Amino acid sequence: MKILVLNCGSSSLKFGVFEIGDNATEIFKASYEKFEAGSCSYKVTKDGMTETGEAPLGDIAAVLAALPNILEGHGVTQLEAVGHRIVHGGETFRTTTVLDESTVVAIEALTPLAPLHNPANLLAVRVAKEVWPNLPQVAVFDTAFHSTNPPRATTYAVPKAWRDAGLRRFGFHGTSHKYVAIRAAEEIGLPLRDLKIVSMHLGNGASVCAVNHGESMDTSMGMTPLEGLVMGTRSGDVDPGLFGFLSRQHGLSILEVEEALYSESGLKGLTGSSDMRDVEERASGGDADAQLAIELFAYRARKYIGAYAAAMGGLDAVVFTGGIGENSPSMRRRICDGLEFMGLRLDHDRNQLVKLANHAAPQIQAYGSRVRVIVTETAEQLMIARETAAALTTKASAPEPIPVAVSARHAHLSRIAVEALFGAGYQLTPAVTLRQPGQWAASERVILAGPKGRLEGVAILGPERPRTQIEISRTDGFALGIDAPVRDSGKLDGTPTVRLIGPAGSLDTDGLIVAARHIHINPDEARRMGLADGMLVDVNIGDEERGLVFGKTLIRVGAHSVTEMHIDTDEANAADIRVKGEGSLVPDLRAVVRATKEVVCP
Numbered sequence: 001m002k003i004l005v006l007n008c009g010s011s012s013l014k015f016g017v018f019e020i021g022d023n024a025t026e027i028f029k030a031s032y033e034k035f036e037a038g039s040c041s042y043k044v045t046k047d048g049m050t051e052t053g054e055a056p057l058g059d060i061a062a063v064l065a066a067l068p069n070i071l072e073g074h075g076v077t078q079l080e081a082v083g084h085r086i087v088h089g090g091e092t093f094r095t096t097t098v099l100d101e102s103t104v105v106a107i108e109a110l111t112p113l114a115p116l117h118n119p120a121n122l123l124a125v126r127v128a129k130e131v132w133p134n135l136p137q138v139a140v141f142d143t144a145f146h147s148t149n150p151p152r153a154t155t156y157a158v159p160k161a162w163r164d165a166g167l168r169r170f171g172f173h174g175t176s177h178k179y180v181a182i183r184a185a186e187e188i189g190l191p192l193r194d195l196k197i198v199s200m201h202l203g204n205g206a207s208v209c210a211v212n213h214g215e216s217m218d219t220s221m222g223m224t225p226l227e228g229l230v231m232g233t234r235s236g237d238v239d240p241g242l243f244g245f246l247s248r249q250h251g252l253s254i255l256e257v258e259e260a261l262y263s264e265s266g267l268k269g270l271t272g273s274s275d276m277r278d279v280e281e282r283a284s285g286g287d288a289d290a291q292l293a294i295e296l297f298a299y300r301a302r303k304y305i306g307a308y309a310a311a312m313g314g315l316d317a318v319v320f321t322g323g324i325g326e327n328s329p330s331m332r333r334r335i336c337d338g339l340e341f342m343g344l345r346l347d348h349d350r351n352q353l354v355k356l357a358n359h360a361a362p363q364i365q366a367y368g369s370r371v372r373v374i375v376t377e378t379a380e381q382l383m384i385a386r387e388t389a390a391a392l393t394t395k396a397s398a399p400e401p402i403p404v405a406v407s408a409r410h411a412h413l414s415r416i417a418v419e420a421l422f423g424a425g426y427q428l429t430p431a432v433t434l435r436q437p438g439q440w441a442a443s444e445r446v447i448l449a450g451p452k453g454r455l456e457g458v459a460i461l462g463p464e465r466p467r468t469q470i471e472i473s474r475t476d477g478f479a480l481g482i483d484a485p486v487r488d489s490g491k492l493d494g495t496p497t498v499r500l501i502g503p504a505g506s507l508d509t510d511g512l513i514v515a516a517r518h519i520h521i522n523p524d525e526a527r528r529m530g531l532a533d534g535m536l537v538d539v540n541i542g543d544e545e546r547g548l549v550f551g552k553t554l555i556r557v558g559a560h561s562v563t564e565m566h567i568d569t570d571e572a573n574a575a576d577i578r579v580k581g582e583g584s585l586v587p588d589l590r591a592v593v594r595a596t597k598e599v600v601c602p
C-alpha cells in the first residue's frame with residue numbers, strides 16, 4: 001500500500017511517501033520551510049539523491065495545493081491513502097482513526113488544547129481531502145500512545161471543577177516513543193511486552209516516556225508540551241507559584257509569562273541559544289552559563305530515568321532519540337553517568353562511535369551492564385504510515401461468539417508455598433474442574449493479608465506452579481492496601497509482596513498482580529478468527545444498558561486452550577455481566593463475544 005504521510009506544522013511542512021508491504025520503505029521525502037516574501041526553501045530526497053532549493057510557494061497552503069504536481073514531478077503516483085500527524089487527540093481519540101466529517105469536527109473542537117498545532121494539522125487534512133477526494137485520510141495522534149497512562153499519572157491535584165473542565169495530563173511525542181520502543185525491543189530480541197523501557201526523545205522539544213510492557217505508563221509532558229525536561233526554548237517543569245510571583249512583583253500578565261515559558265526559556269533562556277550544538281560549543285570554550293545549561297539538561301533527564309524506573313519497578317533499557325539524543329555522545333554520557341547503582345553502565349567507546357544509518361539501533365552499554373542503552377533515529381513518519389496501513393487493512397469477517405469467564409481472586413501456589421501454608425509434603429485437593437484443560441480449583445483456601453486489611457477464603461487453583469502468583473482485582477488491592485500492577489500471567493518481576501496465611505503457617509511472597517484481561521484460544525481457532533499470539537484486541541462486551549468496550553485484551557494462543565475470555569470481578573461488575581450478554585471484537589467486528597458469567601474460582 002502506497003501511503004503519503006503529512007506532518008504539517010505552523011511553520012513547516014514535512015511529508016514522505018511509504019510503500020507498506022511486509023516491510024515499510026520510504027520512497028520519497030521532502031520538507032518545505034522558511035516561508036517569506038512569496039517563496040520558501042525546500043529539500044527533497046528520492047532514490048538516495050537529495051535536492052535543495054527555493055520554491056515560489058508563499059505559505060504552507062500553497063505547498064499543499066501543489067503536492068500532486070510536486071509528487072508527479074518526481075514520478076510518485078498511485079497513492080492509496082493519506083496519513084496525518086495530529087498533535088492532540090484529547091480524551092476523544094485514543095487510537096489511530098480513519099477521518100470523516102464528524103471526526104474532523106471533533107478534532108477541531110480540541111483546538112484550545114493545542115492552539116498552534118491542531119489547526120495546522122487540520123489544514124493539511126482539508127487540502128488533502130480537496131486534492132484527493134477519493135483517498136482515505138487517517139489521523140495518527142501524538143497523544144494516543146499515552147492513553148494507557150493510569151489516572152495517577154494523568155491527574156493533576158487541583159480543584160474538581162478544573163479537572164471536570166478537562167485539565168489533565170496527556171503527553172506528546174507518542175508516535176516517536178512507540179516507534180523507538182518497538183525498535184529497541186527488536187534490537188534486544190525480546191517481545192516489547194516483556195520489557196521496561198525509558199524512551200528519551202531529546203530534540204528541540206523533549207520528553208521522556210516510561211514504556212512498561214509495551215504500554216506508555218507515564219510521560220514527562222503534560223496537558224501541554226511545556227511540562228517536563230529542559231527544551232530548546234521551553235522551560236519544562238517549573239513551580240506554578242511563579243505565575244503569582246511574577247504577576248505581583250513584576251506586573252506580568254499570565255499570557256506574558258506563558259509566552260516566555262514557551263519561547264524564551266529552556267536552553268535559550270539559560271544561554272541565549274536554543275541550539276544544543278551552540279551550547280556545547282560555548283561550554284567547551286568555558287562559558288559558565290552554557291556549562292550550567294548542560295548540567296541542568298542532563299540532571300533533569302537523569303532524574304526522570306530514576307523516577308520512571310521506580311514507577312515501573314525496574315528498568316531493562318534506556319533509548320535515546322531526537323537530534324540531541326541521536327547526535328550528542330557527551331549529553332548521553334552526562335545523563336547516564338551516576339546510574340551505575342541501578343545497573344546501567346555506558347561503554348564510552350561505543351557511545352562515541354554511534355552510527356545510525358538505515359534505522360540502526362546500536363547498543364552502547366558496557367559489557368555486564370544489566371540495563372541496555374540504545375540509540376536510534378526516530379521515524380515518526382514511518383510509524384504514521386504503518387499505523388495508517390494497519391487502520392485501513394483490518395478486515396471484517398463473520399462475527400463469532402466467544403464465552404467470557406469471570407475470575408474471582410485466587411492464588412497459584414508453588415511447592416514451597418503449599419508446604420509453608422499447609423505443612424511439609426502436603427498435597428492440594430482438586431475439587432472443581434475448570435474449563436482450561438488440566439486446571440482445577442482446590443478445596444483448600446488461603447487468607448491474603450496486607451497493611452490495610454485481609455481477604456479471607458481466597459481460592460487456590462491447581463496444579464502447582466514453579467512460582468507463586470496471586471491474582472486480585474483493583475478493588476481487592478484497596479482492601480489489602482497494596483497497589484498491584486496489571487500484568488500478564490507469569491510476568492512477576494518487581495511485583496509487590498503480600499502475606500499468605502494457611503492453617504500451618506504463613507508466607508510473605510511477591511507475585512501479587514491484577515491479571516491483564518486476555519482471551520485463551522487454540523492455534524486453529526486463532527487462525528480462523530485472524531488472531532495471533534500477543535495481539536491486543538478491543539472487545540465489546542456486556543448487556544446493552546451497561547455494555548463496555550474492553551481495550552487491549554491480550555490474545556494468548558495455547559496448543560490445548562479452550563477459547564474463552566477472562567476478566568476479573570471489577571471488569572465484570574463494570575460491564576454488568578449477568579448470566580448472558582453479547583458483544584463484539586472492535587474495531588473490525590471480527591467476532592461476537594457472548595458473555596456467559598462463569599465464576600472460574602468460586
Ligand code: ADP
Nearest residue numbers: 202203204205274275276277322323324327328
Ligand atoms: P525537533 O524537535 O525540532 O524535531 P530535532 O530532533 O531536530 O528537533 O533536534 C534539534 C536539536 O538537536 C537541537 O538542539 C540541535 O542542536 C541538536 N543537535 C543536532 N545535532 C547535534 C549534535 N551533533 N550535537 C549536539 N546536539 C545536536
